[in-house]
Amino acid sequence: MANPTGIGAPVRRREDIRFLTGQGNYTDDINRANQTYAYVLRSPHAHARIREIDVSAAQAAPGVVAVFTGRDMAADGVKGLPCGWQIHSKDGSPMAEPPHPPLAVDIVRYVGDQVAVVIADSLGQARDAAELIEVDYEELPAAVTSDRALAAGAPQIHAEAPGNVCYDWHIGDAAAVDAAFARAKHVTRIDLVNTRLVPNPMEPRSYIGEFDRSTGEYTLWTSSQNPHVIRLLMGAFVLGIPEHKLRVIAPDVGGGFGAKIYHYAEEAIVTWASRKVTRPIKWTADRSEAFLSDAHGRDHLTTCELALDENANFLALRVHTTANLGAYLSTFAPSIPTYLYATLLAGQYKTPAIYAEVKAVFTNTVPVDAYRGAGRPEACYLIERLVENAARETGVDKVEIRRRNFIPPSAMPYNTPVALTYDTGDFARCMDMALKLADYAGFPARKAEAARRGKLRGIGFASYIEACGIAPSNVAGALGARAGLYESAEVRFHPTGSVTVFTGSHSHGQGHETTFAQIVADKFGIPIENVEIVHGDTSKIPFGMGTYGSRSLAVGGSAIVKAVDKVVNKARKIAAHMLEAAETDVEFRDGRFTVAGTDKSLGIGDIALSAYVPHNFPLEELEPGLDEQAFYDPKNFTYPNGTQICEVEIDPETGVVRIVNFVAADDFGRVINPMIVEGQVHGGLVQGIGQALLEHAVYDPDSGQLLSGSYMDYCMPRADDVPSFTVAYHEEAPCTHNPLGVKGCGEAGTIGGAAAVMNAVVDALADLGVTHLDMPATPERVWRAINARRPAAVAAE
């Protein structure tokens, strides 16, 4: 590693100093002169008609500046929150797309639905006044689970969605799958619940809206993963504000995990109302509101079947999923259980025929959208659960059955039966690394030793693949995306040698300020201290799509490389002129332009000065300046992959599952900063483990109340719930179509994590005859599974 701060070096993060000393600048830390505070009154009912809202007492309360309802916003021409992805059903009809007003008009559809907003001099006053709003509700029956919403006679949630169906979609070749099942020697079948989760970034959502009367410009500070997307959605579709009069700033953002991608009602409310009250308005969710209004994740009911031949080769996969979308369409909701889910159903395997049907359903619950992994954990979960059950049922070892069915590296690029083309991947290599690190060979001895202590030991795998670095815009567009999915960058080489990089990606924990600076310093051959990364402000950066789907490095980083290359190319022309050489003879290396075969050279800093002080400059050929912009639209998705191995020990007396070892061996392509990459894996794994063992968004099926609506009830993983990890990666199969060879690492841990844990739990219980458990594998659930199968033992105790 030549450069201690370059590509491949574990550079310590530049953003850490401000976060460690309390100098971070999150939205709620910002205070504007003459600022007011908003409190949003929410529906206490899952489904109700609003007969009347009386805000008069609230308006008269101390400190209250204004109170607004949905009717006020509608009367002012405010439109509903838009959906960014359109799916078509099997029959070609477009999905049902009911309106989603920022404040409810006439009907509320989930507990937490926005009903009115109070704006006051202090938050306490706004909150107090909200209690004085009288809403006359006529309660309606609610449908909370997708089963109930689809049942005959279910309450109708939107007039636009008969039977509460948003779409009924499919992918793959049903006839080929049917034929393969007909000749199968063995079929493995499971019914699975992929539980509803609450993403829970530690910073609650927070917004400040401000209107400048002198310029007619609005500014929104927002805890968003993608400020330009918010500007586009809110400006063009909801409030009718043109781009040049709307600035969106996403400053430091305390975690996202998908939940901060979407355009939320409160963003539109504070922006719109800031003009009405001509004062800045701050709104910050408390955690209870976050549970009731941040988009949730997952929530699938799935039946899946794998057909195998006599040698345990996979012949076909058939999947039927019902996806709960909640009460309204969140920004990217329709794409998650379709193109981010079913297209991944080949996994790492050469299963020749796959067919999946997905029915998406409206229910009286919080809207559901992408949460870390977004569709891909759901796909991995069912595939890997099926693979391990198939291994058990056929008596083929779980390693051998995978090895037999892996797509070999020689088959790359590989077209799956579900529309993707994997560019590279060496799946056996990752599994072999994991086997070694997990000492798979020693497992039987450890299991026997645990058994002597009265404990049940199990080992489970997840061999995952994900499509990320989303996405080629033309592909996404053909699949229903209503946006492009490129990324932008501007690289400004300043006269005296420092560089400012403006990126359309947004960092909310990923460490872009460090990783991107490493790339730029490395490419230019300049000290990392001379590079500054700027993100998160639409008035500074070119139109960018933001950070989600593990895309920042693969797409945003590639845009930066493109812009850097443009700067170098221009600088080379300038250097050729200054060195009086042909451009083709000028080489660039380690920050210097040299005429090949001579000692004539100039540093890039000298060129930059000349670009801005163009006294000796090819003015007839080039414009002055050294400032280039690039947009990068990827040619394909990237395909990170790997194998995770989880080993658990279960106490049969209590049902407590303890993770005793967890190994992840990954292929992320080339790695820029291994320290950051490993940190991403750790965090991702714990979100997977959280789903497997702890977390669950539970609704009362009748009342539609969110029962796990706080940290008292929703079991977030804590430090003593999880183990330390062994993490490894290889760089032998770099991405073939982006300039860095990178694939993305942000979601990998979560994509495999839950499957590996649950496979280990089922493995531990298999000797007792347990073949299936749903998540979360809580002590109670595990204890019941154990004791349901040993009544004699229980009776004897």
Place this chain on the structure above:
Amino acid sequence: MPTVSMTVNGRPATGEVEGRTLLVQFLRDQLRLTGTHVGCDTSQCGACVVHVDGRSVKSCTILAVQAQGCEVTTIEGLAAADGTLHPMQAAFREHHGLQCGFCTPGMVMSAVELARDNAGLTEAQVREGLEGNLCRCTGYHNIVKAVLAGAEAMQGQRPAAAE
């Protein structure tokens, strides 16, 4: 409205507060010490941990008036006056014990007390000791490493590492 006075990061601080004003609101809204964060409303997440008279306290759990006359240290007061990081802060950076940074101030303040009270910390003690602090980014792996390293560094500095 009652007036409350306390010493915050070594300096006197006085303000008028409502009876219901929480210590964290006083710190954030009146003193503009926004390094102390609010991540929940049930005293579960620990993003708001500060030291009150040397003990770690969730500042969302006590009223500002309860801190009358107390010595309060927030994350802004942990580094030396010249900007040198406290050993625990330095260890979090060295071991990548933070990502989005939101839980970090509370996590560091809890870790400092944990290390000060327990010589020879083990991984299990660290994991148990940080039970009151939620992090959604790191998976705790690197936080645990950082706290162990920070604790060792603090031991090495004693008695000079007076906060």
